[in-house]
Amino acid sequence: MTSPITLDALKVLDAIERKKSFAAAADELFRVPSAISYTVNKLEDDLGIALFDRSKRKAELTSVGIMLVEQGRLILKATDELTHMAKQSAEGWELxxxxxxxxxxxxxxxxxxxxxxxxxxxxxxxxxxxxxxxxxxxxxxxxxxxxxxxxxxxxxxxxxxxxxxGNVDFVFVVAKDHALIKEQQPLSNEIIKKYPSVVVADSSRNLPGRSAGLLDGQSRITVSSIEKKIEAQLLGLGVGFLPIHRIKSQLESGQLVILALETTENRNSxxxxxxxxxxxxxxxxxxxxxxxxxxxxxx
CATH class of the missing domain: 3.40.190.10 (Periplasmic binding protein-like II)
Incomplete structure (x- = not known):
């Protein structure tokens, strides 16, 4: 079944409602007033519904007509957006x-x-x-x-x-009041393993997971992001390596402290x-x- 509600009919109703007259709508749409009247009359006949109350001096939309105009504008807007999307896609722009x-x-x-x-x-x-x-x-x-x-x-x-x-440098840090600060530096792995390590979970779904900075036998606290890892280490919940560019302010304020390690392996990515x-x-x-x-x- 083909709907009698066409895009053209919706544009005509929209123009009439905005301009408040058939004549003004005709001017905006570059048509003669009789063409506007014909479109409205045909739509009403096809639907079997009165869209305008003609008992008054000036034709006004009925409640059904108002609903049709409001919903029709959504359709017209969606059509315009779809047209624009099709053009931008053809020109190489992603949606x-x-x-x-x-x-x-x-x-x-x-x-x-x-x-x-x-x-x-x-x-x-x-x-x-x-x-x-x-x-x-x-x-x-x-x-x-x-x-x-x-x-x-x-x-x-x-x-x-x-x-x-570019490269990101990592440093081993702990909270300012963490017990490791009292240990003699450089710290050995045996000393470090006494305290939990805060690690970020690999979010890979299909590829093999990765990890870094873990010691055998060391307990761990696993979090979801670097931001959460920083928060956990600031609270003294654990220790570990952090990217130096993410903790500059915490290092300057003394909230986090860099500790020297016996192992001198390169810690950058x-x-x-x-x-x-x-x-x-x-x-x-x-x-x-x-x-x-x-x-x-x-x-």
Missing amino acids: ELRICIDSILLFQPIYTLIAQFQQEYPWINIRVTEEVFGGTWDALVAGRSDLIIGATGEPYNSDFSLYKL ELCMAWRNDNQGKALAWFVSNIQQMAVKLI
Whole structure:
């Protein structure tokens, strides 16, 4: 069954309601008044419903007519949006860009970039997620994300483009009143193992999980993000390595204290940004270009 309610009829009703007259609606739609009247009369006849109360000096919408105008405007708006979406898709713009940020990074610089993007391209949706360790790569490999920022390690295959953002240095820290501060430094592994380690759980769903800084036999407190790990160590719940760029203020205020260790192994990670080679989206290209220019601000 074909509905008699066409987009053209909805546009006519919308114009009449806004302009408050058939003649003014005709002028706006570049039609003669008789064409406007014909559209309304035909719609009423096809529906078997009166949309205007003609008993008064000036035709007014009935309650059904008001409902049809209000709901019709939603349909007209959705149609306009669909038209725009089709055009932008044909021009290479994504309807939505999914960005995954590793927990190790501060989100604020990316949020600032998103705000700039929205000023230029407000019709494109942005979805931001957070992952940890292998979970960042997992999001890209599984297709849950279009762009990952702050991933560590090499790509799992040649399907991805990669841009190196720089190195993150880690330091072993404890809360200012933690018992380890009283121990002689540099600290041995045997001394450290007496206290729980605060670790961040790998959020990978399909790829092998990763971990770092764990000692055999050491109890652990597992949290969901670097931010939660910092909070736990500030409370003295445990010890562990933290990225120095995330705790500068806590180190300056003395809330966290860096301790020297007997082991001198290198504690840094090279971070990267990655995306699929076959993704030619313009929104993705915009973010890749701008993040390359601001990479130093992320770490």
